Amino acid sequence: MGPALMAREMNELSKIVLVILLLLVAEAFAGWTExxxxxxxxxxxxxxxxxxxxxxxxxxxxxxxxxxxxxxxLYSE
Known part of the structure; x- marks a missing residue:
C-alpha cells in the first residue's frame, strides 16, 4: 500500500476523488467469497x-x- 494521504494536504477535489475510490474498492470487495x-x-x-x-x-x-x-x-506451486 502506498503512502497515506493526509486530509489537511488535500483540496476538495482530491477529497471527492478519494471518497469515490474508497467506494469503488468497497464495491469490489463486496463480491469476494469467504x-x-x-x-x-x-x-x-x-x-x-x-x-x-x-x-x-x-x-x-x-x-x-x-x-x-x-x-x-515464500511461494507455493
Missing part, C-alpha cells in the same frame, strides 16, 4: 501475509516471519 484455509503448509501457526498470485495463477508468493527476527519470501 476465505479458505489452504492447510498447514500455507496457514501455519507463524505469521504469513501479503499473498500475491502470479499472472498465470501457478504460484502463490507470500511473506513469512521465520522466527529469527528475519523475513522470508
Amino acid at each position: 476465505p479458505v484455509n489452504l492447510g498447514p503448509m500455507i496457514n501455519t501457526s507463524g505469521s504469513e501475509s501479503s499473498p500475491s498470485l502470479t499472472a498465470d495463477g501457478r504460484k502463490l508468493f507470500f511473506h513469512g516471519d521465520n522466527g529469527y527476527n528475519e523475513d522470508d519470501v
Whole structure:
C-alpha cells in the first residue's frame, strides 16, 4: 500500500476523488467469497501475509516471519 494521504494536504477535489475510490474498492470487495484455509503448509501457526498470485495463477508468493527476527519470501506451486 502506498503512502497515506493526509486530509489537511488535500483540496476538495482530491477529497471527492478519494471518497469515490474508497467506494469503488468497497464495491469490489463486496463480491469476494469467504476465505479458505489452504492447510498447514500455507496457514501455519507463524505469521504469513501479503499473498500475491502470479499472472498465470501457478504460484502463490507470500511473506513469512521465520522466527529469527528475519523475513522470508515464500511461494507455493
